[in-house]
Amino acid sequence: MQIDFEKREIQLKVVYYGPALSGKTTNLMAIHRRSAPSNRGHLMTLDTKDDRTLFFDLLPMHFETDSGLSIAIKVFTVPGQVIHNATRRLVLQGADSVAFIADSQVSETMANRESFMDLKRNLEENGLDIKGMPLVIQFNKRDLPNVRSDAEIDSLTSKGREPVFKASATRGEGVIETFMGLLRITWDRLNAWHDLEGKFHVSGDRIIESLNRQFSIEDPEA
Amino acid sequence: MNPVEPIINASLGKLIDPDRFVQVLNGFRKMASVPIRLFDTEGNLLAESISDNPVCEYLNTLRGARSGCAVIRSRLKIVAPPRDRDVIDSIECFCGFQYKIAGIHYQAELIGKLVFGPYHPAEMECVPVEQGDIDPDLDMTRLLDIMAGVPKVSSGSVEQLVATIRAVIDVLLLSAHKAHVTSQMHLATVSESHRELTQKNRKLEDMAEERREFDIKKSNFLAMISHELRTPLTSIIGYSDMLTEGIAGNLAQEQKQFVQTIKAKGDELLKLISSILDFSKVDSGHLTVEPRLVDVGEVVNNAIDRSRENADRRGIGLSVDFPGDLPQARFDAEKIETAISHLIDNSIKFSDPGGVVKVSAQVFKPTEEDGSQDGFGFVLMASPDMLEISVEDFGVGIAQTDLFQIFEPFTQIDESSTREHGGAGLGLAIVKYYVEAHGGRVHVKSQSEKGSRFSIRLPLLTEEA
Secondary structure (H helix, E strand, O other), X not given: OEEEOOOOEEEEEEEEEOOOOOOHHHHHHHHHHHEOHHHXXXXXXXXXXXXXXXXXXXXXXXXXOOXXXXXXXXXXXXXXXXXXXXXXXXXXXXXXXXXXXXXXXXXXXXXXXXXXXXXXXXXXXXOOOHHHOOEEEEEEOXXXXXXXXXXXXXXXXXXXXXXXXXXXXXXOEOHHHHHHHHHHHHHHHHHHHHOHHHHHOOOHHXXXXXXXXXXXXXXXXX | OOOOOXXXXXXXXXXXXXXXXXXXXXXXXXXXXXXXXXXXXXXXXXXXXXXXXXXXXXXXXXXXXXXXXXXXXXXXXXXXXXXXXXXXXXXXXXXXXXXXXXXXEEOOEEEEEEEEXXXXXXXXXXXXXXXXXXXXXXXXXXXXXXXXXXXXXXHHHHHHHHHHXXXXXXXXXXHHHHHHHHHHXXXXXXXXXXXXXXXXXXXXXXXXXXXXXXXXXXXHHHHHXXXXXXXXXXXXXXXXXXXXXXXXXOOOHHHHHHHHHHHHHHHHHHHHHHHHHHHHHHHOOOOOOOOEEEXXXXXXXXXXXXXXXXXXHHOOEEEEEOOOOOOEEXXXXXXXXHHHHHHHHHHHHOOOOOOEEEEEEEEEOOOHHHOOOOOOOHHHHOOOOEEEEEEEEOOOOOOHHHHHHOOOXXXXXXXXXXXXXXXXXXXXXXXXXXXXXXXXXEEEEXXXXXXXXXXXXXXXXOOOO
């Protein structure tokens, strides 16, 4: 995080992590579609011919809140393929929070686990601890057959620590909820560390409300 | 590359954006009523302000005057500016109007020239042409009328104008120079970093290569030494077995006991060698887990079988308790079997003769502790069902203060030279590595002098990958 007191601006870096083909880039594309042109920059995506992210995606966003505080957010995705670990580690550097995009399909359970273990390793190698990292988990691809059941996810969620969201990124469902959930816990964690609310005389609730209003309700492609 | 390469190598036209500079010249033209032109050292016109002098417009309607104007224009184009920055040259038009020529210098080098004019000099007392001088149609009355309408400019004002525009150009050149030097510095820095990184990469590659060679040598050495140690050990164990069974003739009771001791120690040594080999694989990062669907009950039974002889020898009973309908699960059977076997051997080692070691297995719903080592990512790490394999003994137990270090490699609670129990302190470290490589956890509950219960908890994945 970078803070510019003079401009009343906070810059955040959030990273979308997860196994290959879990829908991280699709999440970013949906966020891009649902945000007002004035709030979003160019979505930079490097696509290879088989639709996998080669290096990473970057979506820069900028919000003016009612409190007069500007929030600039750089949203990154990492390449999920196992061989691109160096890129994943690099992208994770200086991250303020992580959204873990899991694939809901039963057959991908092991891939989700391995990717989460990979996230923990890469955080450790960057000198970060998963305990201190704001993290949300999204179970994507809820629209597909053979996915893990709602009851099962709910039961595990109730025993876990992180907020869990269900989504279908191709339909734009659950994407903004995940993003806003991530921003909420990111704000709370950074506020706990840096007393942002005291220093800027703002309320976290109002900031999140303000950001929430800036996303259109309807997905133009839904 | 020299990072501070002089800017003079670049042409004036590239340093000053001529299209935009026209606007600057037009501004000065309006303020001072003097047209301005900018040339490079080759005489190429780079920028020119509006020139709407009515005297020139009139004279250009006359053929004779037109050719005179052309001569002056070409002279202005080719004339060399004064090399001295303090000198301003003058050229006079046949009509008496003036041109001033000044050089543009940067770092003592001449890089272009400025031409000011034609302007109506305030110092001009009379028109140097007469009726019919230049062209038979020249109308002096009209010429004088037009001239009277053109504002006069003093040579002092023109000199001031020259100084001002030179100052503007100096600023532009300085900025361009700074940008140029900065970019050259950046390029040089990047190039230097690249060179440095390439050198470091080469060193690292060499080191990695050396390390690989060393690793290969180490692995070969371990494989060789293990073979060399195991071969005679197998013979020792095998022949001891045969002697005990009386194949070479009946042994006296005492002899039999001695041979059994030889075999027991041989078995211990074999396990120790196997542990060191297993740990060396983990330690070198070569641990690979090859999960496939296996029968859980079979894996547990195999592990028990591996330790049964050891238990019998120590007079420890092995009690087994697991439901007959244990499902199939996806894990690396060899690794998990080894892990269970280490736990059983550990329990046997720390049980008193006549004691019992209980091995049980069950499927249960996950608890918070099963998510991951630190409880994070539970929803991802846990599966709907978990498999728990427990090994419980009622031996010496472990003090709470010692529990934190029991999974550290080469660690024994009693490290004194007179300790009762042997071993390299690798068993539990291997168990932890193997179980965590499967995304599972090892739990331990223990009480001094009451016994210990070790549990391996693994996510029960029942699908093939």
